[in-house]
Amino acid sequence: MDKLSRSSRSYTTSSSHSRRNIGIAFLILSLVFGFNFTLDYFAPRRRTNSAGHFQRDVLQRCRSLKIKAGPASDFYSRSESDRFVHGTKPTLIKNAKIWTGMDNGTEIISGDILLDKGLIKALGNVGKSLLSQYKDDELVVMDAQHRYVTPGIVDVHSHIGDASSPSLEGAEDDNSVKGTIAPWMRSLDGLNTHDDSYALSISGGVTTSVVLPGSANAIGGQAFVIKLRKTDERSPTSMVLEPPENLHLKTSISRHSAGTTPWRHMKHACGENPSRVYSDTRMDTIWAFREAYNKAAQIKKQQDDFCARAEAGDFEGLGDFPHDLKWEALVDVLRGRVKVNIHCYEAVDLDALVRLSNEFKFPIAAFHHAMETYLVPDLLKKAYGNTPAVALFATNARYKREAYRASEFAPKILAEHGIRVTMKSDHPVLDSRHLLYEAQQAHFYGLPDNLAIAAVTSNSAEVMGMGHRIGYLKVGWDADVVIWDSHPLALGATPVQVFIDGIQQLYDPYVISKPEAFQETPKVPNFDKEAHEAVKYQGLPPLTPKTSSAETVIFTNVKSVFTRSGAGVRKLFSFEEKGALGDVVRSGKITCSGQCVKDHFVENADVLVVDLEGGSIFPALVSFGAPLGLEAINQEPSTNDGNVFDPLMSPVPSILGGDSAVVRAVDGLQYNTRDALLAYRGGVTTAITAPSHRKFFSGLSTMFSTGASHKLEEGAIIQEVTGLHFSVRHFGSPSVSTQIAVLRRLLLNPPEGDLGEQLKLVLQRVMPLVVEAHSADVIATLILLKKEIEYQKGFSIKLTVTGASEAHLLAKELGEAEVGVILNPPRLFPHVWEDVRILAGPPLTEHNAITKLVAENVTVGIGNLEIWSARSTRFDVAWASLEADGKLSKEQAIALASKNLEDLLGAKIDDEETDLVATTSGDLFELNAKVVAVVSPKRASVDLF
Ligand SMILES: *[C@@H]1O[C@H](CO)[C@@H](O)[C@H](O)[C@H]1NC(C)=O
Ligand SMILES: *[C@@H]1O[C@H](CO)[C@@H](O)[C@H](O)[C@H]1NC(C)=O
Numbered sequence: 001m002d003k004l005s006r007s008s009r010s011y012t013t014s015s016s017h018s019r020r021n022i023g024i025a026f027l028i029l030s031l032v033f034g035f036n037f038t039l040d041y042f043a044p045r046r047r048t049n050s051a052g053h054f055q056r057d058v059l060q061r062c063r064s065l066k067i068k069a070g071p072a073s074d075f076y077s078r079s080e081s082d083r084f085v086h087g088t089k090p091t092l093i094k095n096a097k098i099w100t101g102m103d104n105g106t107e108i109i110s111g112d113i114l115l116d117k118g119l120i121k122a123l124g125n126v127g128k129s130l131l132s133q134y135k136d137d138e139l140v141v142m143d144a145q146h147r148y149v150t151p152g153i154v155d156v157h158s159h160i161g162d163a164s165s166p167s168l169e170g171a172e173d174d175n176s177v178k179g180t181i182a183p184w185m186r187s188l189d190g191l192n193t194h195d196d197s198y199a200l201s202i203s204g205g206v207t208t209s210v211v212l213p214g215s216a217n218a219i220g221g222q223a224f225v226i227k228l229r230k231t232d233e234r235s236p237t238s239m240v241l242e243p244p245e246n247l248h249l250k251t252s253i254s255r256h257s258a259g260t261t262p263w264r265h266m267k268h269a270c271g272e273n274p275s276r277v278y279s280d281t282r283m284d285t286i287w288a289f290r291e292a293y294n295k296a297a298q299i300k301k302q303q304d305d306f307c308a309r310a311e312a313g314d315f316e317g318l319g320d321f322p323h324d325l326k327w328e329a330l331v332d333v334l335r336g337r338v339k340v341n342i343h344c345y346e347a348v349d350l351d352a353l354v355r356l357s358n359e360f361k362f363p364i365a366a367f368h369h370a371m372e373t374y375l376v377p378d379l380l381k382k383a384y385g386n387t388p389a390v391a392l393f394a395t396n397a398r399y400k401r402e403a404y405r406a407s408e409f410a411p412k413i414l415a416e417h418g419i420r421v422t423m424k425s426d427h428p429v430l431d432s433r434h435l436l437y438e439a440q441q442a443h444f445y446g447l448p449d450n451l452a453i454a455a456v457t458s459n460s461a462e463v464m465g466m467g468h469r470i471g472y473l474k475v476g477w478d479a480d481v482v483i484w485d486s487h488p489l490a491l492g493a494t495p496v497q498v499f500i501d502g503i504q505q506l507y508d509p510y511v512i513s514k515p516e517a518f519q520e521t522p523k524v525p526n527f528d529k530e531a532h533e534a535v536k537y538q539g540l541p542p543l544t545p546k547t548s549s550a551e552t553v554i555f556t557n558v559k560s561v562f563t564r565s566g567a568g569v570r571k572l573f574s575f576e577e578k579g580a581l582g583d584v585v586r587s588g589k590i591t592c593s594g595q596c597v598k599d600h601f602v603e604n605a606d607v608l609v610v611d612l613e614g615g616s617i618f619p620a621l622v623s624f625g626a627p628l629g630l631e632a633i634n635q636e637p638s639t640n641d642g643n644v645f646d647p648l649m650s651p652v653p654s655i656l657g658g659d660s661a662v663v664r665a666v667d668g669l670q671y672n673t674r675d676a677l678l679a680y681r682g683g684v685t686t687a688i689t690a691p692s693h694r695k696f697f698s699g700l701s702t703m704f705s706t707g708a709s710h711k712l713e714e715g716a717i718i719q720e721v722t723g724l725h726f727s728v729r730h731f732g733s734p735s736v737s738t739q740i741a742v743l744r745r746l747l748l749n750p751p752e753g754d755l756g757e758q759l760k761l762v763l764q765r766v767m768p769l770v771v772e773a774h775s776a777d778v779i780a781t782l783i784l785l786k787k788e789i790e791y792q793k794g795f796s797i798k799l800t801v802t803g804a805s806e807a808h809l810l811a812k813e814l815g816e817a818e819v820g821v822i823l824n825p826p827r828l829f830p831h832v833w834e835d836v837r838i839l840a841g842p843p844l845t846e847h848n849a850i851t852k853l854v855a856e857n858v859t860v861g862i863g864n865l866e867i868w869s870a871r872s873t874r875f876d877v878a879w880a881s882l883e884a885d886g887k888l889s890k891e892q893a894i895a896l897a898s899k900n901l902e903d904l905l906g907a908k909i910d911d912e913e914t915d916l917v918a919t920t921s922g923d924l925f926e927l928n929a930k931v932v933a934v935v936s937p938k939r940a941s942v943d944l945f
Helices: 002-015 017-033 051-065 197-203 272-278 282-311 328-334 347-360 410-416 432-444 449-454 458-463 528-536 594-603 674-681 736-748 754-763 776-793 807-816 849-855 867-883 890-896 899-905
Strands: 091-099 108-116 119-124 140-143 148-151 153-158 206-211 219-227 264-269 338-344 366-369 389-392 421-423 481-484 495-500 552-565 568-574 581-586 589-593 607-619 621-624 684-689 697-700 702-705 717-719 724-727 769-773 799-803 820-823 860-862 916-920 930-936 941-944
Touching: 051 282, 091 481, 148 153, 153 366, 153 432, 153 458, 197 206, 197 432, 197 495, 206 432, 219 282, 219 328, 264 328, 272 282, 282 328, 282 347, 328 338, 338 347, 389 410, 389 458, 410 421, 410 449, 410 528, 421 432, 421 458, 432 449, 432 867, 449 458, 552 589, 552 890, 552 930, 568 890, 568 899, 607 930, 621 867, 621 899, 674 684, 674 867, 684 867, 684 899, 724 754, 736 754, 736 776, 769 776, 776 799, 776 807, 807 820, 807 849, 820 849, 820 899, 849 860, 849 867, 860 867, 860 890, 860 899, 867 890, 890 899
Parallel strands: 091 140, 091 148, 153 206, 264 338, 338 366, 366 389, 389 421, 552 607, 621 684, 724 769, 769 799, 799 820, 820 860
Antiparallel strands: 091 108, 108 119, 148 481, 206 219, 219 264, 481 495, 552 568, 552 581, 581 589, 607 916, 684 702, 697 724, 702 717, 916 930, 930 941
């Protein structure tokens, strides 16, 4: 530093002979300010400036420091959007139920919406005189048929384009790992315009996203708000909404002329992610923040001192404006012109960041993920300036320590404390196409309906400083509009049409016909007690079910009963009228239903009566796909069973039996994990889990009870061994062809030892061969392999393909070959190359993978990828049923996550032995239903929640 300064000073001196006054100013600047700010000073442009120009420029620059971020004062009088695409036809949406976002999200207007020039021109009662301006062939008229219309869905936390899909190794552009402090990085510089997700997310109604840098760094860099639609220019920059000035665009709104500047956006992260990447502790990370902010504060002070002198006319020896490109964004944070978005989970981190905001005096726009915020609402209110908003997942939780105390009731609790709640996707962590599902779940768990919709529209827009143009349906706002096929909070709500900047985004959409009841605000259960307990127990409320001690349990006011029978699930009976008596259960079995119930009241003294209030009884659901029962906290090896050896990667120790060793998942089972107990409480009472593995080789799966306390309890293990599992995927190494060659060799010539014994069971059709495969090409190869084995051996084997993203392309062939398919997850996404040919489903296509496969008589199951989502299987079932639009009965839908899974995975459960689940107020398919009891014949018990 010292050396560099001296040489630059001598350069200044020698080159200033011909420039007199300015030259002297240069020299003095070097002495006063040091030398790291002098680069601009030598710019050739400046050499020709007169002193007057210089002073004018300095004063203008100083004035610009005081300009506030936000919309210009004349913004609201705009008659055309800066994003208007010429040639876009005006559109009149008639007969809409318009959720405007006004009055705290409670205002709903019936009427029409006129879109023109990229704006909402009129709303409600659209006047004839306004419409008469348009020629008949000019105006596009759409009839919303009294459906709900909302603003476009706004995602406050996305990596769309940066962590783009399909994910490819050479193009992971969301995390720089060059240092934990990097306010100079810009997510826009990595934005892939060809991400498959744009069209998919738009088909879920998402119109705007904040693209944040990843969370590897404490200060990860600058984020950008983009609209997801294609632009004529096809560039990342043309997608940016209100481009900030530092992008130096011709179209940037200028600080000087508008009197305001567009908001900028910045990502910070604390806790485990920056710690993991840089082997830091929390102490290191917070110091890194403080050091960086201290640096920015020093530069800000130099600028302010400089401007104070300039504004006082004291130009004598003032020198050049103290500017540093690397730190300018962080200095702008201190000037209050940047929305700071902080990935931060735990009380310990939230506390540190609240202190940081007060030490350096900058407001925080939102804490993201923010899983413990509901435990510390008063702490949030102590942040500098405004109380930060929170951006949450609904139920994605417990994957690391800092997520362990998360609660599904957090949105409700935080809203009750007056804190602004938004729901976000963290796309592609969650597919932002289904961001609305996060709001639906938040509503299910207690967030009021007005705030649940606001959490993905108006509140999100406010958090990103864009509430003046998106997130509401108001005259003068951007024409980003979604017409929904049902109430937006009804499960499975799907766009009928999406407009961005007034431009229709869905070409020939497939519209599902929804039941009339889906046009109403869904009723949801009361979870006040559970929410209270979440706080009381610091995020770890007891989940172990209570077993009823009564000899007989009688369920009354039952609406319908589904039971398992032979090939599937059947409806036993249905009481249309609430008030009819339902079932009797004794020792865990339905012993009688209907009129005979009355006798039980007389016969049995030891009777517990449970009023289901119009609820129902249905076969318990099964979870498959995630390592449920093998892990407590995904990212903590000390809480998990771990991965098995893979003989294709390295030799298996001989003490285990060498390469012919087969590991059984049952030996690693852990009971009482929070995700298993939550699944149980959600009606998912058993799970089938295969050993966790890295690549090709897994082992023997097992079926167990998610509600049992330990392995030795009656009914804790349902079936020790179910199927033999492998994965054939595009790992790079070993090749797909190598993996197929190994499977062929193993099946044609089973080796000596345990593996050979298990393969013989597969060849005898006692046990299924379960292979995870995603690409249609691999699945086709597996079908051929099955035929080859069967031809050579003369008998058939049972093959099940899991994952199966592209299976729909081979629906007919899978049906003919009698190969079953488990889609896990059930809603497909092009994560990697071998998933890209998914069938998107409504509104993009009529069929989805499930209906396509079922139409060809393929036995289909649905599963999940991560253990936290097992609890939501009932929603997956209900959603699959809705999206099938009549192509799947309720019974078939329930079988997807029960009977079919068992069959496909080799579980042999007597129909009489399967658990039953009781819900209050509605059935499995309805959001108002709450699971209140599990009836278990195997464990001879009735558990109550
Ligand atoms: C907004 O709505 C929520 C939930 O309906 C309510 O609790 C809150 O008081 C409302 N806020 C205002 C300012 O009306
Ligand atoms: C599927 O099964 C049904 C009932 O067995 C049969 O009628 C139908 O033709 C089958 N469809 C196909 C595509 O094989």
